[in-house]
Amino acid sequence: xxxxxxxxxxxxxxxxPYVWAAYGATAALLVGVGxxxxxxxxxxxxxxxxxxRRERRQAxxxxxxxxxxxxx
Amino acid sequence: xxxxxPRRNAADMAPIGEPDGGIMVAVRATLRRDLVLLLRGRGxxxxxxxxxxxxxxxxxxxxxxxxxxxATIAPGLLWVAALLAALLSLDGLFRGDYEDGxxxxxxxAPQPLPALAxxxxxxxxxxxxxxxxxxxxxxxxxxxxxxxSYLVLALSLALGSASLxxxxxxxxxxxxxxxxxGVLLSLLVLPLYIPVLIFGAGAVQxxxxxxxxxxxxxxxxxxxxxxxIFAPWAIAASLRISING
Amino acid sequence: MWAFIHKLGSPKWFYAISAxxxxxxxxxxxxxxxxxxxxxxxxxPADYQQGNSFRIIYVHVPAAFLAQSVFVAxxxxxxxxxxxxxxxxxxxxxxxxxxxxxxTFVALFSGAVWGVPTWGTWWQxxxxxxxxxxxxxxxxxxIALRGAFASRDSAARAASVLAMVGVINIPIIKYSVxxxxxLHQPATFSVxxxxxxxxxxxxxxxxxxxxxxxxxxxxTLMRTRSxxxxxxxxxxxxxxxxxxxx
Numbered sequence: 001x002x003x004x005x006x007x008x009x010x011x012x013x014x015x016x017p018y019v020w021a022a023y024g025a026t027a028a029l030l031v032g033v034g035x036x037x038x039x040x041x042x043x044x045x046x047x048x049x050x051x052x053r054r055e056r057r058q059a060x061x062x063x064x065x066x067x068x069x070x071x072x
Numbered sequence: 073x074x075x076x077x078p079r080r081n082a083a084d085m086a087p088i089g090e091p092d093g094g095i096m097v098a099v100r101a102t103l104r105r106d107l108v109l110l111l112r113g114r115g116x117x118x119x120x121x122x123x124x125x126x127x128x129x130x131x132x133x134x135x136x137x138x139x140x141x142x143a144t145i146a147p148g149l150l151w152v153a154a155l156l157a158a159l160l161s162l163d164g165l166f167r168g169d170y171e172d173g174x175x176x177x178x179x180x181a182p183q184p185l186p187a188l189a190x191x192x193x194x195x196x197x198x199x200x201x202x203x204x205x206x207x208x209x210x211x212x213x214x215x216x217x218x219x220x221s222y223l224v225l226a227l228s229l230a231l232g233s234a235s236l237x238x239x240x241x242x243x244x245x246x247x248x249x250x251x252x253x254g255v256l257l258s259l260l261v262l263p264l265y266i267p268v269l270i271f272g273a274g275a276v277q278x279x280x281x282x283x284x285x286x287x288x289x290x291x292x293x294x295x296x297x298x299x300x301i302f303a304p305w306a307i308a309a310s311l312r313i314s315i316n317g
Numbered sequence: 318m319w320a321f322i323h324k325l326g327s328p329k330w331f332y333a334i335s336a337x338x339x340x341x342x343x344x345x346x347x348x349x350x351x352x353x354x355x356x357x358x359x360x361x362p363a364d365y366q367q368g369n370s371f372r373i374i375y376v377h378v379p380a381a382f383l384a385q386s387v388f389v390a391x392x393x394x395x396x397x398x399x400x401x402x403x404x405x406x407x408x409x410x411x412x413x414x415x416x417x418x419x420x421t422f423v424a425l426f427s428g429a430v431w432g433v434p435t436w437g438t439w440w441q442x443x444x445x446x447x448x449x450x451x452x453x454x455x456x457x458x459x460i461a462l463r464g465a466f467a468s469r470d471s472a473a474r475a476a477s478v479l480a481m482v483g484v485i486n487i488p489i490i491k492y493s494v495x496x497x498x499x500l501h502q503p504a505t506f507s508v509x510x511x512x513x514x515x516x517x518x519x520x521x522x523x524x525x526x527x528x529x530x531x532x533x534x535x536x537t538l539m540r541t542r543s544x545x546x547x548x549x550x551x552x553x554x555x556x557x558x559x560x561x562x563x
């Protein structure tokens with residue numbers, strides 16, 4: 001360890017605001033981009049699934065029993 | 073669409089000549105046509121010059137009229153203002169032709185599009201960059217530009233503005249089909265202008281300090297050479313994208 | 318041979334293979350970045366002159382490397398798209414741009430913040446920061462241009478042209494800005510170029526750089542896969558994929 005204690009580590013020898021701001025911004029970017037990628041993927045899949053469901057409903061033959069009768 | 077003066081008429085549609093007319097025929101035709109059109113609409117030629125003068129006027133007002141201060145920042149100011157004036161005029165480089173359909177005709181011409189694009193850019197430089205370069209020393213006087221640098225100012229601007237026209241034409245070609253293309257054009261082109269600015273203003277500053285300017289001018293020449301090699305192809309590709317979009 | 322190239326460009330093939338590669342890159346990214354970050358923050362020695370603010374190097378330099386590499390990758394993808402008409406290349410280029418811009422911003426921010434204890438100012442027009450700032454403008458230009466076209470194909474080709482023009486300019490800009498800076502400033506101490514760094518200092522840096530690259534690949538793989546689903550949504554293989562639940 002380059003530091004004697006946790007508080008010394010956090011204080012960064014007086015340079016704390018700079019070091020933590022820089023690392024914080026980096027972490028924000030990495031986490032933000034990574035999370036956005038995941039959310040985006042989930043959203044695309046969800047939208048495609050929804051569209052597939054809608055198309056299946058529309059393709060159901062007109063004379064079939066429509067006790068479900070979903071309004072579109 | 074109504075225009076104040078009927079600049080263009082049917083006779084001005086791109087006269088690209090017979091299919092077996094060589095490249096030089098088409099280039100000359102393009103040169104002549106663009107020159108005539110631009111000179112007819114004199115406002116388009118004068119506007120950048122007036123803008124140049126206006127911007128230069130803004131700085132003493134906004135900063136300070138102190139001649140010594142102005143003298144130190146004059147090289148950069150003159151170069152930046154001229155650069156912006158040239159940038160402003162780029163939007164019209166292809167727009168007129170785009171709107172009346174001549175640009176499509178140009179694309180259909182059998183002659184290589186890069187050559188024709190180069191011709192158009194040459195006219196733009198002749199009627200924008202060169203006048204700006206010639207006017208700059210006058211404005212330099214107003215900014216107390218130290219003696220011994222006026223010739224270099226005009227030279228660096230003449231040489232540099234050619235590169236600016238070439239690089240800017242790429243941006244103009246990319247954005248000609250877009251409705252709000254003007255601001256986007258500036259955003260795309262200004263970062264690419266920075267090397268020219270550095271060596272252009274640097275040449276003037278070197279002249280003031282009595283150092284040699286040949287290195288700066290040589291680099292400006294090299295930048296122009298690179299632009300001459302690459303830009304026409306990029307412009308042609310960009311024009312095709314904009315027309316076919 | 319051409320069959321292989323075409324397979325390479327097939328979105329369906331890419332989707333399948335990236336599904337297998339992706340977890341490895343994510344794992345590598347997380348491990349390398351956490352390890353490198355911890356090492357750099359807590360275990361590497363502080364700098365003799367700059368003290369603990371030197372630790373910023375472990376995020377600034379990787380971000381700066383990525384900022385430039387991603388632009389080059391984006392331009393290369395654009396080139397592949399224009400020459401061989403491989404749409405997959407354009408999809409990759411489109412998703413790379415925001416990440417590259419983010420990296421550039423982080424490089425700028427960390428570089429500026431680093432300057433405060435070192436030079437006493439929040440911003441310094443030195444060669445490195447100025448070049449980074451210009452690079453950020455180039456990124457913004459590409460992203461803006463892509464968004465300005467109504468037709469996706471036109472947007473793709475325009476962005477490719479601009480990225481290629483930009484990538485040619487990057488070394489020219491770097492050289493010009495460096496020259497300009499040395500002209501106006503005496504050769505001052507540069508925060509990142511220094512006499513040979515001892516291994517305890519550059520090893521965590523190397524780990525962080527590798528980690529950032531793995532992160533870039535992982536994110537690009539994932540986002541390209543989403544883009545594939547979006548663009549190819551009418552294709553049968555996508556429908557089958559959705560039907561059977563991912």
